Amino acid sequence: MxxxxxxxxxxxxxxxxxxxxxxxxxxxxxxxxxxxxxxxxxxxxxxxxxxxxxxxxxxxxxxxxxxxxxxxxxxxxxxxxxxxxxxxxxxxxxxxxxxxxxxxxxxxxxxxxxxxxxRKLALAYSEAASRGLPTPVAMRADPAPGGYVLHGVKTLVLGGCDADAFIVSVMTPYATPASAHDGAELRLFVVEADAAGLSRCALPLHDATWAAEVTFDGVFVKADALLGESGSGLPALREGLLHGTAALCAELVGAMEKAIEITSEYLKVRKQFGVPIGSFQALQHRMADMAAEMEVARSMLYALLASIETDAPEAAERTASQAKALIGRAAKYVCGQAIQLHGGIGMTEEYTVGHYFKRAVVADALFGNADLHESCVAQALQQSLTVE
Known part of the structure; x- marks a missing residue:
């Protein structure tokens, strides 16, 4: 690439x-x-x-x-x-x-x-049991004359507070029962935000962004609200999450860049013992460690982009899990060190650098945290070794 x-x-x-x-x-x-x-x-x-x-x-x-x-x-x-x-x-x-x-x-x-x-559309896929992954899905769609009736709750819907409509992942009965291995498949619906029975609760996140919890209590949608054909729902959702993960990882690399720039400028002007504290070798070492972590994260982002472009979907998803875990942890480390190097002022709401750490903490929780993605990678590697 x-x-x-x-x-x-x-x-x-x-x-x-x-x-x-x-x-x-x-x-x-x-x-x-x-x-x-x-x-x-x-x-x-x-x-x-x-x-x-x-x-x-x-x-x-x-x-x-x-x-x-x-x-x-x-x-x-x-x-x-x-x-x-x-x-x-x-x-x-x-x-x-x-x-x-x-x-x-x-x-x-x-x-x-x-x-x-x-118009704004928001993706309502995450549930309490899924922990940010595309599955499992408990929300269901019951067939009704002319369409479906939706029941369930979606959490951490990014952009959901102001969305005009939602793309919702739901378990539906298979169109042809003979093809069903468990009686249901994941499908995606487009549901208007003003649909009867739909309610949303705005959730302020720690980093000043917002998400929504969306409840579907007997929401009727017509059959043409279904997106795509049978069998397309889960692959499309995984592809959307791949794009979202790459975009979030890039956002964190940008945040790390800025946090390092802010910290570098602060070390040049903050004085102790009559000299800028940036002249202290110990602090220079910490800045070097922060820069190294950022560059490793950037390289991981490049590896993810290359994998999405060239690898099979399963391999790209495994790389996305690796990137999500590594870059998320790097962002928390770099932004946490930035606060440390600022001292007490870094902890205040009025100062910039602490807000980068807050974003890193929230980003780690989105689309599954680092521990969950490391577990996904370990399971995939174990399965590959078993097959071999």
Missing amino acids: NFNLNPEQQLLQDSVRRFVDRDYDFEARTALVKAGSRCSAKHWNTFANNGWLAAALPEAQGGLGGTLLDTVLITGQLGRALVIEPYLGCAVLAAQTLRAAATEAQRDALLPSLADGS
Whole structure:
């Protein structure tokens, strides 16, 4: 995989960097947080007008025809500013799952409004028992005349507070009973947010972003709310989560970069014994360790992008688990060390660096934490050895 950016990709990365430097400094972000903002309409329009929402969507449905690399370039820069808008949840997770699952007619109907920012979709897949993984799924869809009735609860729905509709993973009876090995399969539905029986509870997360808990209490949907064909639900959900994991990992690499920059500047101006504390060799060693961890994380991100492009889905998912565990732990280490090097001021709400650690903690919980993904990798390796 070629990681040298072409001119269009360099322009994309530069445009996002200019936005976060000019319009999304820490003071601007703090003002949004204090105002209780979950998604600034002004900033979301900026995302749409600059083509960031459409970057990795097909040209036939209003997108720019880009790839996962374009998404990663965007989220890497957004991570530097700890952007609170639900780009990850709506523009990556939901959009890429929809692209993977939908028929051509469904893409034509749904993707253009995501690309231009006029509608937001959120992916409601996580449940208490799944711990951020795509399975198991307890939510069910009971057949009814003309459609299905949905029952269940979805947790940690990123972008769910302001979504116009949800993509929901549900267990449904097989269309042909003879093909059923357990009587049900995972399918994806598009459910409007104002559907009767649907309720959502806004959940403020530790890093000032928001998620939602969505309850489906006898929600009726028509049969045409089903995305794609039988057998497409779980593969599409896994593909969407692959894109989401890569985007989140890139965001954490961007956050580590910024945390190191902030800390480096602080060590140059903070004085002790009449000299900048950055001149102390022990602190220089700690900064070197932080930079090394960040570069290992960046290399792991590159390995994940290459695996998604070239490997079979099972191998790419195993690499995604490795990346999620390694980069998540690296981010907590780097951002935690940044707080340590700032001393007491690093613990205050009014100072920037502590918020990067909060983002790292929340990111570790999303899509399954490091321990869970390490367990997934261990199980996959054990199975491969057994087969051999």
